[in-house]
Amino acid sequence: xxxxxxxxxxxxxxxxxxxxxxxxxxxxxxxxxxxxxxxxxxxxxxxxxxxxxxxxxxxxxxxxxxxxxxxxxxxxxxxxxxxxxxxxxxxxxxxxxxxxxxxxxxxxxxxxxxxxxxxxxxxxxxxxxxxxxxxxxxxxxxxxxxxxxxxxxxxxxxxxxxxxxxxxxxxxxxxxxxxxxxxxxxxxxxxxxxxxxxxxxxxxxxxxxxxxxxxxxxxxxxxxxxxxxxxxxxxxxxxxxxxxxxxxxxxxxxx
Numbered sequence: 001x002x003x004x005x006x007x008x009x010x011x012x013x014x015x016x017x018x019x020x021x022x023x024x025x026x027x028x029x030x031x032x033x034x035x036x037x038x039x040x041x042x043x044x045x046x047x048x049x050x051x052x053x054x055x056x057x058x059x060x061x062x063x064x065x066x067x068x069x070x071x072x073x074x075x076x077x078x079x080x081x082x083x084x085x086x087x088x089x090x091x092x093x094x095x096x097x098x099x100x101x102x103x104x105x106x107x108x109x110x111x112x113x114x115x116x117x118x119x120x121x122x123x124x125x126x127x128x129x130x131x132x133x134x135x136x137x138x139x140x141x142x143x144x145x146x147x148x149x150x151x152x153x154x155x156x157x158x159x160x161x162x163x164x165x166x167x168x169x170x171x172x173x174x175x176x177x178x179x180x181x182x183x184x185x186x187x188x189x190x191x192x193x194x195x196x197x198x199x200x201x202x203x204x205x206x207x208x209x210x211x212x213x214x215x216x217x218x219x220x221x222x223x224x225x226x227x228x229x230x231x232x233x234x235x236x237x238x239x240x241x242x243x244x245x246x247x248x249x250x251x252x253x254x255x
Contacts, residue, residue: 002242003249004223006093006127006154006175006202007033009057010045013206013217021219022053028221031246032255036060036093036127036154039067040078047086058255060090062115065097065108065129072107076114083122089253091119092127093154096140099132108133109140116140116149125252126151128172134162141169152252155179155204160190167198173252175202178210178218180229191233196241200249201226 004025014021025033037046037060050059061082063075079091094115096108119126128151130137150171156163157179166172176199180187191199203210203226205218210225231241249255 001031001246002029002201002223002227003246003255004030004033004203004205004220005152005173005200005249005253006177006204007035007057007220008205008207009033009035009220010042010049011206014219021221025220028224029242030220030223032056032058032249033220034058034060034089034127034249034253034255036064036090037062037079038064038093039075043078043082058089058253059086060092060127061085061088062090062092062094062127063111064093065095065112066100068104068108068111070104072104072111076111079115080118083118088122088124089255090125090127090151091115091122092125092151093129094126095129095131095154096133096137097129097131098136105133105136109136112137113140113143116144117147119151120147120149125149128153129155134158138165141166144169150252152200154202155208157185157187158190159186160193163190163194163198172198173200173248174198175200176230177202177204177226178208178214178222180233181210181225182214183211188229188233191230196230196234196236196244197248199230199245200252201230201241201245
């Protein structure tokens, strides 16, 4: 049994064949998926799918860094106002993204710090999105020294050295998805030395589709391809990878 720890199952990309996507997920051995929130605009869709699929689709709430703009305070207040609405399973997807824009980097850092503190106060894990902002991320982690928190580094693609450094700041797991199946994927090199206990599986569907479906829409059932690649890299059976990563996902997200 597998868990997809990062799945935008509520996305419009699944509107026309939602039931078929769900059937394929269950057939592939998926027992649960964790759905990160993005901003106010995604809130209703996340909640609707979670209510439709209790015990399978687990909702999260958070403000994504690419949604941090001129109205960042209102967006952040929305998260704070709705954190008590229901049993969320993480604060996320939160983090830093300096790939798409650097216009609101300082605001991104503040929003991230406040959401990590919020998660810690609620005893919830965080889901971290990090893209081309590693230096600023470590600056935020330094500011959070003394705050005990846990979470997952989503779509992990960093080096083994960065992996080791991050573990000095918090109890992190590292989300491995479709990128690990790509030719010459750097994360495959780091994964060889990483502990399997620190790994969880994800798709980030409908994006980051694994080989052999790269270029097409990603879906939850494809988490199996990430699991198979991890097993190959680590020299383990698929069953071993599934057992360890699923247990880690259950504990981290209280599934």
